[in-house]
Amino acid sequence: MALAHVASMRSEDPYRKVGAAALDFDNRVIGTAYNGLAPGFNAPNGFWDDREARQKFMLHAEVNLCSLFRRGEAKIVATTTMPCTACMQTLCAYGIREIYYRETYHKSDAPEIASIYGVRLEQVDFSPFAVEDAR
Protein backbone atom coordinates (compact mmCIF):
# COMPACT_ATOMS: atom_id res chain seq x y z
CA MET A 1 0.00 0.00 0.00
CA ALA A 2 2.97 2.28 0.59
CA LEU A 3 4.05 1.68 -3.02
CA ALA A 4 0.52 2.39 -4.24
CA HIS A 5 0.45 5.60 -2.25
CA VAL A 6 3.76 6.81 -3.66
CA ALA A 7 2.58 5.93 -7.18
CA SER A 8 -0.58 8.02 -6.64
CA MET A 9 1.59 11.06 -5.99
CA ARG A 10 2.78 10.84 -9.62
CA SER A 11 -0.73 11.37 -11.03
CA GLU A 12 -1.23 14.60 -12.95
CA ASP A 13 -4.95 14.65 -12.20
CA PRO A 14 -5.56 17.53 -9.80
CA TYR A 15 -8.91 16.14 -8.65
CA ARG A 16 -8.33 12.45 -8.04
CA LYS A 17 -4.98 10.74 -7.61
CA VAL A 18 -5.06 6.95 -7.55
CA GLY A 19 -2.06 4.65 -7.29
CA ALA A 20 -1.74 0.89 -7.52
CA ALA A 21 0.93 -1.78 -7.08
CA ALA A 22 1.06 -5.42 -8.17
CA LEU A 23 2.85 -8.35 -6.55
CA ASP A 24 3.50 -11.74 -8.08
CA PHE A 25 3.02 -15.16 -6.44
CA ASP A 26 6.38 -14.83 -4.63
CA ASN A 27 5.35 -11.40 -3.27
CA ARG A 28 7.81 -9.68 -5.56
CA VAL A 29 6.80 -6.27 -6.87
CA ILE A 30 5.86 -6.41 -10.54
CA GLY A 31 5.23 -2.71 -10.87
CA THR A 32 3.30 0.37 -9.85
CA ALA A 33 0.93 2.63 -11.80
CA TYR A 34 -1.32 5.64 -11.39
CA ASN A 35 -4.27 7.25 -13.16
CA GLY A 36 -3.32 9.41 -16.09
CA LEU A 37 -3.22 9.91 -19.81
CA ALA A 38 -1.99 7.41 -22.38
CA PRO A 39 1.82 7.23 -22.62
CA GLY A 40 3.30 9.91 -24.83
CA PHE A 41 0.22 12.14 -24.84
CA ASN A 42 0.90 15.71 -23.82
CA ALA A 43 -2.19 17.45 -22.48
CA PRO A 44 -3.01 20.71 -24.30
CA ASN A 45 -3.50 23.92 -22.32
CA GLY A 46 -6.70 23.90 -20.31
CA PHE A 47 -7.03 20.12 -20.42
CA TRP A 48 -6.98 19.76 -16.65
CA ASP A 49 -9.52 22.55 -16.06
CA ASP A 50 -12.66 20.57 -16.92
CA ARG A 51 -12.92 17.38 -14.92
CA GLU A 52 -16.11 16.25 -16.65
CA ALA A 53 -14.65 16.66 -20.15
CA ARG A 54 -11.36 14.92 -19.46
CA GLN A 55 -12.76 11.98 -17.46
CA LYS A 56 -13.25 9.74 -20.47
CA PHE A 57 -9.61 10.16 -21.48
CA MET A 58 -8.16 9.23 -18.11
CA LEU A 59 -6.74 5.72 -17.89
CA HIS A 60 -7.36 4.31 -14.44
CA ALA A 61 -4.43 3.20 -12.29
CA GLU A 62 -5.55 -0.44 -12.35
CA VAL A 63 -5.75 -0.51 -16.16
CA ASN A 64 -2.29 1.03 -16.43
CA LEU A 65 -1.09 -1.49 -13.86
CA CYS A 66 -2.44 -4.45 -15.85
CA SER A 67 -0.48 -3.25 -18.89
CA LEU A 68 2.68 -4.25 -17.00
CA PHE A 69 2.06 -8.00 -16.80
CA ARG A 70 0.31 -10.91 -18.46
CA ARG A 71 -2.71 -12.77 -17.13
CA GLY A 72 -1.80 -15.07 -14.25
CA GLU A 73 1.49 -13.34 -13.40
CA ALA A 74 0.16 -11.12 -10.61
CA LYS A 75 -1.53 -12.35 -7.46
CA ILE A 76 -2.00 -9.27 -5.29
CA VAL A 77 -2.97 -5.71 -6.15
CA ALA A 78 -2.94 -2.82 -3.69
CA THR A 79 -4.77 0.31 -4.76
CA THR A 80 -5.37 3.57 -2.94
CA THR A 81 -9.08 3.58 -3.89
CA MET A 82 -11.47 0.65 -4.31
CA PRO A 83 -11.48 -0.36 -7.99
CA CYS A 84 -14.41 0.95 -10.03
CA THR A 85 -16.66 -1.65 -11.65
CA ALA A 86 -14.74 -1.66 -14.96
CA CYS A 87 -11.36 -1.94 -13.22
CA MET A 88 -12.62 -4.73 -10.99
CA GLN A 89 -13.68 -6.61 -14.12
CA THR A 90 -10.24 -5.99 -15.63
CA LEU A 91 -8.45 -7.21 -12.50
CA CYS A 92 -10.58 -10.37 -12.56
CA ALA A 93 -9.73 -10.91 -16.23
CA TYR A 94 -6.04 -10.73 -15.32
CA GLY A 95 -6.49 -13.37 -12.63
CA ILE A 96 -5.78 -11.21 -9.58
CA ARG A 97 -6.57 -13.19 -6.40
CA GLU A 98 -6.31 -10.53 -3.68
CA ILE A 99 -7.07 -6.82 -3.80
CA TYR A 100 -6.44 -4.41 -0.96
CA TYR A 101 -7.66 -0.83 -1.04
CA ARG A 102 -7.62 2.16 1.29
CA GLU A 103 -10.58 4.36 0.35
CA THR A 104 -14.08 3.13 -0.39
CA TYR A 105 -15.73 3.98 -3.70
CA HIS A 106 -19.47 3.78 -3.21
CA LYS A 107 -20.42 3.78 -6.89
CA SER A 108 -18.41 0.61 -7.51
CA ASP A 109 -19.83 -2.89 -7.87
CA ALA A 110 -16.40 -4.31 -6.92
CA PRO A 111 -17.59 -6.04 -3.71
CA GLU A 112 -20.31 -7.95 -5.56
CA ILE A 113 -17.94 -8.90 -8.41
CA ALA A 114 -15.26 -10.05 -5.94
CA SER A 115 -17.78 -12.15 -4.08
CA ILE A 116 -19.02 -13.91 -7.21
CA TYR A 117 -15.51 -14.64 -8.54
CA GLY A 118 -14.02 -15.58 -5.18
CA VAL A 119 -11.52 -12.72 -5.15
CA ARG A 120 -10.44 -11.35 -1.79
CA LEU A 121 -11.32 -7.64 -1.65
CA GLU A 122 -10.37 -5.98 1.60
CA GLN A 123 -10.14 -2.45 2.91
CA VAL A 124 -6.96 -1.74 4.85
CA ASP A 125 -6.17 1.11 7.15
CA PHE A 126 -2.97 2.73 6.00
CA SER A 127 -1.48 6.09 6.91
CA PRO A 128 1.64 6.42 4.76
CA PHE A 129 3.62 8.56 7.11
CA ALA A 130 2.38 7.39 10.50
CA VAL A 131 5.03 6.31 13.00
CA GLU A 132 3.36 2.90 13.42
CA ASP A 133 3.89 2.10 9.75
CA ALA A 134 7.56 2.98 9.87
CA ARG A 135 8.30 0.21 12.35
Ligand SMILES: [Zn+2]
Ligand atom coordinates in the same frame (compact mmCIF):
# COMPACT_ATOMS: atom_id res chain seq x y z
ZN1 LIG B 1 -11.32 2.22 -12.55
